[in-house]
Amino acid sequence: MLGRPVYILDSIRTPFVKSMTLYNDISTQDLMIATLNALVTKASLENQLLGDSGFGAVINSSANWNLGRESVLGTKLDPHSPSFTLQRACGTSLEISWILSLKIANNEIENAIAGGVDTNSDLPIMISRSLTQKLLAFNQAKDWTSKLKLIPSFLDPANFKLIFPGIVEPRTGLSMGQHCEKMVREWKISRQEQDELALRSHQNAAKAYDDGFYNDLVFEFHGIKRDGIVRADTTLEKLATLKTVFKLPGETNKDLCTLTAGNSSPLTDGSAAVLLGSSEYANQFNHTPLARFIDAEVAAVDFVHGEGLLMAPTIAVSKLLARNNLQLQDFDFYEIHEAFAGQVLCTLKAWQSDDYCKKVLKRPRALGSIDLTKLNIKGGSVAIGHPFAATGARIVGALAKMLSQNGGKGRGLISICTAGGMGVAAILEGIDQRSS
Secondary structure, rough: OOOOEEEEEEEOOOOOOEOOOOOOOOHHHHHHHHHHHHHHHOOOOOOOOOOOOEEEEOOHHHHOOOHHHHHOOOOOOOOOOOEEEEEEEEHHHHHHHHHHHHHHHOOOOOOEEEEEEEOOOOOOOOHHHHHHHHHHHHOOOHHHHHHHHHHHHHHHHHHHOOOOOEEOOOOOOHHHHHHHHHHHHHOOHHHHHHHHHHHHHHHHHHHHHHOOOOOOOOEEEEOEEEOOOOOOOOHHHHHHHHHOOOOOOOOOHHHHHHOOOOOOOOEEEEEEEEEEEHHHHHHOOOOOOOOOEEEEEEEOOOHOOOOOOEEEEEEEHHHHHHHHHOOOOOOEEEOOOOEEEHHHHHHHHOOOHHHHHHHHOOOOOOOOOOHHHOOOOOOOOHHHEOOHHHHHHHHHHHHHHHHHOOOOOOOEEEEEEOOEEEEEEEEEEOOOOOOO
């Protein structure tokens, strides 16, 4: 739990679009800078000095090793503003929000920006290790005679095999989707249940856009001001026609598979950022606090030896609830990241299981169920999209606005599963929930 109050003061993001489409010509760094510049304009941050800031990308190039600092230098913020680069897979920008909130709560800084970006349209394609070593040897050779002797070794065709980043767990060789296929079978989650959740995600997102909820959260970029993935006209019948996409190794029975492009989050390009600050900073610069960042937690599972890859948020949430003396039902909004509709359903079912909660969460009984009308009410990642490192900031910003529109009252729970079998969870509260 934090010390002095930390507030979410503002946020903004690009429209999220399918990878390899509209943002093909935009670099990872430039995509992050675009959102930062939009936040600087929206929140009147020109020439302001940040106490700190942090940004991250999951699919990142070694050329962007200093992504955070270079992104800040691409804006009209005071160039003396420091920044760092961090990566915790899909929980990256929520993790950064947590770290910066702790600094503000501990009176170390007064304000900060947390953000994340990912674009699979700017893939860092690598060359083989053998070719890398030969090129290094060629570069280090002291004279042209030595260099010429190395040239024949370059002619091996194996040298020219390109290495493309993949969303595969190195320890198992399985993709995240394949791991989720294993999970939904273990928890007996049907294809129809997954499609129904995906449909609600699209319906909620479309309604939120129609109601103007995203008007000030998404800025116009490359000629669009709306996420390119949201489908207002999709139906259960349309979703049911889609083919399954994640077959397990050695499996021949396609009827066992249930994950499709319709009930999974797509590869997405986009960036997002949130402005955090103390009450003193908010008062000085006339920012209206939207919500408070209360606490966060991280956990991991041993997926290599059979535990569900995307089940770590169940543990993180359980620990977070215990530390804050809360029940799972003590929330007005639930923002559970939809890496896959099936993952969300597995999480919900696990919390309702006495056996799971006793064995894994070390609780005397099940955490229980939640009111599904409070789940991802403005759309989730299946509909909105999931630029890996940007999703946390996207959720923090949207949830803060929901709490603000709720009259500054209420409480929201964030739950994000990540690659590597980790999960990040956080609690936000309306500014009137506790005394400042």
